[in-house]
Structure formats: C-alpha cells, structure tokens
Amino acid sequence: MSADLAHIRQVMAEADCLYTDAQVEAAISQVAEAINGELAERNPVVFCVMNGGLIFAGKLLPKLDFPLELSYLHATRYRNETSGGELFWKAKPEISFIDRDVLIIDDILDEGHTLAAIIDFCKHAGAANVHTAVLIDKTHDRKARPDLKANYVGLPCEDRYIFGYGMDYKGYWRNAAGIFAVKGL
Template sequence: MSVDLDHIQQVLDEADCLYNEQQIEEAIKSMGSAITEQLSNSNPLVYCVMNGGMVITGKLLTHLQFPLEASYVHATRYRDQLTGGRLDWRVRPSQDMKGRTVLIVDDILDEGHTLDAIVDFCKEQGAEQVMTAVLVDKLHNRKARPDLKADFYGLEIEDRYIFGYGLDYQGYWRNANGIFALKGH
C-alpha cells in the first residue's frame, strides 16, 4: 500500500482543532477523579481497547491512584477505514473476570457497536460489573442502542470525523496533540 504522506500532512494542516492538549488533559484528569471515586475499592480489571484507546488509557492510568490490573483487548470495525464494518476480534481478554469489576477504556463512543460487543463479552465471562470510559462521546442519534452511554467520558464532540489523541485518520495522526475535525466532515 502506497501512502501519500503529503495528503496525510495536508489533512492535519487543514483540520479544525476542536480541543487543544490542555483542554484534553483537564478532561482526562476529571475522568480520573470520577473513576477513582467510584472504583477505588473494587480491585478493577482495566482493559484498553487497542489501538485507539492506547493514548487515553496510558494517560488515564496515571490519574487512578488505587490498585488495579491493566490489560488490553483488540477488537475493531474500522481497519484504518473511515467507516465501520463487521466486528473483528484480534485479541480477546484473557484474564479471569468472574466476579470482577471491569473498566473498558476506549478513544470514542461513536455508534458504539465495538464497545457494546466488548461489554457483552465481559458480562458473558462472568464480570460482576462492566463499566466504560471514553475520551470522546460523539453527539448523534446513530448509537447501537438508544440508551448507549459511557459511564465516564471526557469530552463531547459534534458529529464530525475526528482524529488525534488516539483517534486516527486512515491509521495516522493518533499522535496529534489535540482533537481535530477533518475539513468538510
């Protein structure tokens, strides 16, 4: 696959910055406080959803000052595309979660099919409680279920194609130090 790096750079250069690094870091700190208040005595198992959740999970963990186990799961519907397809499990959780509190951390709650499937899997494995934390909750009416909400979220975003802070544009810009909206989307 040939990548047009000039195009990739142009995407960032022309994008609208919706949230800067300082605003995002404050949101993560606030999420950490809320999660600590609710889960500090529950010995939770914290799962990072790869690849999008790696930035938020890494930063969020430093604000969770209580005992926890951290691991990851890899399930996707996007495979570096702009729209989602069928759920693809690449790595399922391997820890015993029977009777445990599980916190699933991801970059975004868009339609929520991936997050919903991971939550269902954890419940099927016997987790006593499954909670979700996302950096971004995208505001629209296309959720997998009408009542689908993250237990913890940092920011709300209008219904645009966004990237940065773990969210990608065709596999790139997860490392962008803000949350940006694609021009025209």
Template sequence: MPIADEVKQELMQVRRDARQLYSQDQVEAAIGKLAIQLTEDYSERFPLFVTIMNGGMIFAGHLLTRLDFPLEMDYLHASRYLGDTRGGDVEWIVTPGASLSGRDVIILDDILDVGSTLLAIVDACHAQGATSVKTCVLVDKVHDRKARPGLKADYTALEAEDFYLFGMGMDYKGYWRNAPGIFAVEE
C-alpha cells in the same frame, strides 16, 4: 513497505486543514476530572481496566497514571474500521488474557461513535462472568446514529461534533493517533 508520496501529501493536508476541537491542555483537564470520578468509584474495588487497542492506548496512558489505587490492566483489540474511515462488522483480533470472572471491569476506549464495538465488548465481558462492566471513553460523538437509542458511556471526558475525528488515539486511516489534541476532518 514505504508510504507513497501521495499518501504522505494527503496525511499532511488533512492535518493542516483539520479544525482543532480540543487542545492538549483541554484534553488533559478533562482526563483529570475523569480520574477523580473513577477514584471515588473504584479505589476500594481492585478493578480490571481493559483498554481497547489501538485507539484507547493513548487515553489509557494519560488516565491510568492518575489513578493512585491498586488496579489491574489488560487489553483487547476489536475493530470496525481496520484502517478505513467507515465502520463495518466488529472483528475480534485479541481478547483479554486476564480472567474477567467476578471482576469489576472498566472498558477504556478513545471514542463512542455508533457504539456497536463497545456494546459487543460489554456483552462479551458479561458472558465471561464479570461482576460489573462499565465503559469509559475520551470522546462521545454527538449524533442520532447510536447502536441503541440514548447510548452513553458510563464515564465520558469530552463530547464532540459529528465529524471524523483524530488525535489522542483516534486515527485518520491509521495515522495521526499521536496528534496533540482532538481534531475534526473538514470534508
């Protein structure tokens, strides 16, 4: 279905008006630091990295190619947004195909905002018998609305202000995941 002209105009206006929080180079440097930390922690453990689609896809692509040790990859798709800019209930779309039983699992996602989706995924991994479950996000959005007070990912590349963000996997109404850097929507 073709995209309406008014939607195209909105998308282009959002991109033009957005404030860049991190350049592509800054994001790459932060991912490099994460790769060093993950290599130190997991190079001898043969972990399973599970990427949350669609947001975590770009982050995973940039991170996993920097990890020079044996690892397995899988994905899942769960969302609270489904193309909207406000989150609802967690909806499971695809679950991992690999067995999580007895595995060290690292969940990769683009952003830790409220954290409801990430907490539900961590609980599901434990319920499937994972030995350990750690979370790794590109961006932690700083605010006081977390699903659990003080909620933090185990591994975080960058922190960002409490704006609607897009780029590097994060989307604006399903678009701009491909934006080179991290951008804040000025409302």
C-alpha cells in the same frame, strides 16, 4: 499499500482543532477523579481497547490512585478505513475477570457497535459489573443501542470525522496532541 503522506499532512494542516491539548488533559483529569471516587474499592480489571484507547489509557492510568490489574483487548470495525464494517477481534482479554468489576477504556463512543460488543462479551464471560470510560462521546442519534452510554466521558464532540489522542485518520495522526476534525468530514 501505505497512504499518500502528502495527503495525510494536508489533512492535519487543514483540520479544525476542536479541543486543545490542555483541554483534553483537563478532561482526562476529571475522568480520573470520577473513577477514583467510584472504583477505588472495587478491585477492577482494566482493559485498554487497542489501538485507539492506548493514549487515553496511558494518560489516565497514572492518575488512578488505587490498585488495579491491567490488560488489553483489540476489537475493531474500522481497519484503517473511514467508515465501519463488521466487528473483528484481534485479541481477546487474557486476564480472568469472572465476578470482578471491569473498566473498559476506549478512545471514542461513536455509534457504539464495538463498545457494545465488548461490554456484552465481558458480561457473558462473567464480569460482575462493566464500566466504560471514553475520551470522546460523539453527539448524534445513531448509537447502536439507545441505552448505550459510557460511565465516564472526557469530552462531547460534534458529529465529524475526528482524530488525535488515539483516534486516527486512515491509520495516521493517533499521536496528534489535541482533538481535530477533518475538513469537510
């Protein structure tokens, strides 16, 4: 069952723009600069978390000026809903990262259940070190673990339901150029 497109369009029309396209692009450049400074000599395996991390990874990777191996993984809790459920693995990593540094690229660190599960998976599967890069870090006190922090963060964000740059509203608006908050959420 597809969403009501009139509703989907209205959500965008009424949304609050939290970060413009230019602000997001500047933040991605800063993340790339930090990663270049720290991981360039570590021969990392980079995993894009699908689907949310796709746009952030696509913008970030060309700014990384060192050799790396790239793959993806797909783990989700949302499944096109607006609140999280149990973790569901759609695709696990296929490149070996035993005794290697791993960089996980994702769209958002919200409560962090998905990211924490991915980090644990990589550590238990033999990664030497696991680094995380997120475009958005939501500001609230509901993190899955109190010590869960991304190594590289593009932008902080208030605790609202957001979309754009890979993040979706009911499966839509991942392609929005900017970070937007749903009115009333």
